[in-house]
Amino acid sequence: MSEVIYSTVIRTEGRKRDKMEMTVDIYESADSIKDHDFRTDTNTQHPQQQTERDGLLTQNNNLTKQRDQLKKERNAHPKNCHGTDGWIYYNSSFYFISSEKKSWIESRSYCRERGADLIIINNKEEQEFVLNVTGGEEAWIGLSDSDEEGRWEWVDGSTLTYSFWGLREPNGGTRENCVESYRSGWNDNSCNKIKKWICERNIF
Numbered sequence: 001m002s003e004v005i006y007s008t009v010i011r012t013e014g015r016k017r018d019k020m021e022m023t024v025d026i027y028e029s030a031d032s033i034k035d036h037d038f039r040t041d042t043n044t045q046h047p048q049q050q051t052e053r054d055g056l057l058t059q060n061n062n063l064t065k066q067r068d069q070l071k072k073e074r075n076a077h078p079k080n081c082h083g084t085d086g087w088i089y090y091n092s093s094f095y096f097i098s099s100e101k102k103s104w105i106e107s108r109s110y111c112r113e114r115g116a117d118l119i120i121i122n123n124k125e126e127q128e129f130v131l132n133v134t135g136g137e138e139a140w141i142g143l144s145d146s147d148e149e150g151r152w153e154w155v156d157g158s159t160l161t162y163s164f165w166g167l168r169e170p171n172g173g174t175r176e177n178c179v180e181s182y183r184s185g186w187n188d189n190s191c192n193k194i195k196k197w198i199c200e201r202n203i204f
């Protein structure tokens with residue numbers, strides 16, 4: 001009986017000691033954590049973390065540079081990119097719809113002096129866009145047969161694939177070599193007539 005009690009006491013004592021040792025361990029760990037300077041940690045003990053941090057810093061610097069460059073570019077072209085003087089953006093191009101009127105040649109010069117050219121209408125959507133922005137009013141587009149009668153050519157030298165001629169157009173023969181857009185589609189007209197015009201600048 002006394003042996004049983006004795007061994008129970010020893011076991012209890014042993015558990016107490018274990019507990020105390022664990023407690024001391026915990027306090028010691030806490031102290032070592034408390035005294036540890038984490039600010040130096042990344043510099044001295046975790047080279048991988050330092051590399052990652054340096055990588056992020058470099059990335060951040062690069063992004064800042066890119067942002068500044070974009071800001072600079074945006075400020076360099078306010079005249080051509082923003083709505084203040086009538087340039088509007090649609091589907092990868094900037095367009096200018098004039099309020100003045102000029103001959104076809106002079107209209108084209110106006111566009112070219114601004115890094116653009118008279119509009120090339122590539123598809124039905126662009127034709128509808130033109131009708132929308134002009135409200136169907138007459139405006140020169142970048143199509144003519146001045147070089148060779150009957151061979152319609154866009155200002156970039158490409159030949160006509162999609163066309164939106166109005167009823168009974170083109171009908172002017174050698175007297176009418178320049179094309180305007182109007183309510184019902186396109187019309188060949190005399191290049192010297194003065195009309196509004198549309199410039200296009202493709203951004204790609």
Ligand SMILES: [Ca+2]
Nearest residue numbers: 120121122126
């Ligand atoms: Ca176009």
Ligand SMILES: [Ca+2]
Nearest residue numbers: 145173176177
């Ligand atoms: Ca003609």
Ligand SMILES: [Ca+2]
Nearest residue numbers: 171172187188
């Ligand atoms: Ca005509």
